Amino acid sequence: MKIMSVVGARPNFMKIAPFIRAIEDYNNAFREDSQPVPPSRPPSGSLHHSATSPLQHILVHTGQHYDDKMSLAFFEALDIPQADINLEIGSGSHAEQVGQTMIAFEKVLREHRPDWVVVVGDVNATCACSITAKKEHVKLAHIEAGLRSRDMTMPEEVNRLVTDRLSDLLLTPDQLSSANLRAEGAAATAIHFVGNIMIDTLEHQRAKAERLEIATIVQENAIAGQKRPEASPLRQDAFALMTMHRPSNVDDAGTLTAILDFLLEEVAAEMPLVWPIHPRTQQRLQDCGLWEKVLDCPGVLLLHPLGYHELLRLNMAARVVLTDSGGLQEECCVLGTPCLTLRWNTERPVTLQEHGGASILVGNDVHKIRDAYREMLVAERAPARPELWDGRTAQRIVQALVAFEG
Ligand code: UD1
DSSP states (O other): OOEEEEEHHHHHHHHHHHHHHHHHHHHHHHEEEEEEESSSSOOSTTTOOTTTTTSSSEEEEOOOSSSSTTTTTHHHHTTTOOOSSEEEOSOOHHHHHHHHHHHHHHHHHHHHHSSSSEEESSSSHHOOOOOOOOHHTEEEEEEEOOOOOOOEEOOOOOHHHHHHHHSSSSHHHHHHHHHHHHHHHHOOEEEEOOOOOHHHHHHHHHHHHHHHHEEEEHHHHHTTTOOOOOOOOTTOOOOOOEOOOOHHTSSSHHHHHHHHHHIIIIIITHHHHHHOOOOHHHHHHTTTOOOOHHHHOEEEEEOOOHHHHHHHHHHHSSSEEEEEEHHHHHHHHHTTTOOOEOOOOOGGGGGBGGGTEEEEEEEHHHHHHHHHHHHHHHHHOOOOOOTTSSSSSHHHHHHHHHOOOO
16 A cells, blocks of 8 residues: 655644654564564655555655754654655745645656555645645545634634545544534544544653753754843743744734733743744744844743754743644643643644643733733643543554555
């Protein structure tokens, strides 16, 4: 069986790493000579399979994220083999990204004719390759199916709806997502509740992250030009960790300014605010004339985008996380780090306090953020593990693909 999997942007990489490992494990279990593939990093997604491997795998990177810190660093840190094919799409408007990806991916599908295309998450690459696969009559599997924010202004919600509507195999991270798909009329036989593949990566990498020194992470990733005085080292449970990149928070100058004022005047005045900054957010701060203000604030520690282990290490030690990222909400849930989700809705309700998780939704209203922030400062670390977030999701996904009878 020939499987082509697709990644495009940063949050895809931690979802594909366990899947590729599970394919290798499956093939190893079937090798006649029972000689396992050596553990060294294979040169590419497919080259290391022998012709007799039951599962042939081809990895495609659309190139939506292209900076080393947004892409290559994750491939190396998570031992993802080099992509077999890179479509080199890069930045652009949504229509440009989706359109160019479809044109390039169609050629790839015609050349390689896989049995399956496997897509992950909800980025533009996910949606573009799903449409192309179905138009080429290739079976489609979606890892992380069924998440719904019900907010059609989010590009990710459009991507999720299109991808799920087209998928032959809907691999869901939790039972709420399976219920969403059933309510939309998806065939019960297509829906497979397999758990959260991000947690496979977290469990696989946790020990390596724990060995990192926080002081070294900060030193090696600090953005130059900050006025911050030579700081005392960050202590466990004594700093806030922040990430933000959603258009709803950073594109409107008024919203961005209000959130920033709260961060600088209230959070950073009280404890160090560690902020690894997304390229989109840095660009918006510069466009709005706010970049110097952040650089000059002594309580803010601005960092370049961090690697997987570095961010996980900081999350393990943070007193509180403020974020609009989906993946961080899930990681906070499993680590128990109190989390303020800077959004009005979430496609991941299972991570919220009312479902036993660690997050509260606070949107981008400063009064609401302030009240929840005070509440979170005194909250206990309460790790939670939703059903099947057990580190073995990728294995279940490979089994579901192999067993599929469509
Ligand atoms: C994308 C995903 C979002 C995900 C986020 C994680 C979509 C619709 N959105 O948003 O779901 O949470 O990735 O990062 O797919 N840029 C760089 N270097 C890069 C990549 C991007 O400088 O390597 C810049 C681009 O030039 C662009 C901006 O960042 O100006 C946004 O990039 P884009 O891929 O369009 O969307 P993200 O906001 O990253």
